Amino acid sequence: MQYHLQADKTTEPTLAELTEAAIKSLSRNEKGFFLFVESGRIDHAHHDNFVHLALDETIAMSDAVARARELLPGDDSLVVVTADHSHVMAFNGFTRRGGDILGVSDDLDSDGVPYMTLSYANGPGARAQVKGVRTNVQNEKNYGDLEWRSHADVPLDSETHGGEDVAVFATGPHHQLFNGVFEQSQLPHLMAYAGCFGEFTNEPHCREKSNA
Known part of the structure; x- marks a missing residue:
């Protein structure tokens, strides 16, 4: 389906x-x-x-x-x-109450680059850094589309399962x-x-x- x-x-x-x-x-x-x-x-x-x-x-x-x-x-x-099982999706701070869960955090990383409120530890959404600095994913043409991939850290063809207990x-x-x-x-x-x-x-x- x-x-x-x-x-x-x-x-x-x-x-x-x-x-x-x-x-x-x-x-x-x-x-x-x-x-x-x-x-x-x-x-x-x-x-x-x-x-x-x-x-x-x-x-x-x-x-x-x-x-x-x-x-x-x-x-x-x-x-x-x-x-x-769980997945390796993470909730990142510090997004204000009522903020867009699919958007960027209200905070910036140490290089002054925005990061997503939701990201992954690994998967096909990994982007190569430029001179050690992450790219601003908001500048991507398909940013916000249904099949836009949220940021991931480790590049893999497919995101892995996680190891946490599930409810x-x-x-x-x-x-x-x-x-x-x-x-x-x-x-x-x-x-x-x-x-x-x-x-x-x-x-x-x-x-x-x-x-x-």
């Missing part, structure tokens, strides 16, 4: 619309269902240093989560939102299990426990549900 901001709205559904269609279809199963929704183009945009597209795809994912919560019964639906958000039955710091491999076990899948079918809360 195209990026949300570049899609033909008459032919390509949004992630929220796809999520709604999936939920309405799967809800016909009286035994319930498991639905996995991924906003994979967030990852694609970051790898290309397309920061504007990456942020918009994140908003599209947020819209899909909101639509899912509107359609699903809150007392019987566990919704888990997370990421499989996990949960709402619904047994959401309190998704708390603290844990290995990512624990997530499917927690979801299986909440949903009474596999080895957890005989848990007390599962037997209570089956007898209801």
Whole structure:
């Protein structure tokens, strides 16, 4: 699919619309269902240093989560939102409150050159310095375009993943299990426990549900 901001709205559904269609279809199963929704183009945009597209795809994912919560019964639906990894995008200071997140910081580097509020540690957006001084990216002809690459430090054909912990958000039955710091491999076990899948079918809360 195209990026949300570049899609033909008459032919390509949004992630929220796809999520709604999936939920309405799967809800016909009286035994319930498991639905996995991924906003994979967030990852694609970051790898290309397309920061504007990456942020918009994140908003599209947020819209899909909101639509899912509107359609699903809150007392019987566990919704888990997370990421499989981080990226090396950085928030740089010191931009004033209300400033353009896609613009330059209100500060300058030590050479008096503006720098972006959002940049990357590596990727195809790296620019060669001239006599040890960074170029002013605002002077580029495509500056501000959707596929303009934000500044990166280390030149690579594709930006890398990061190593930070990622957040996990949960709402619904047994959401309190998704708390603290844990290995990512624990997530499917927690979801299986909440949903009474596999080895957890005989848990007390599962037997209570089956007898209801």
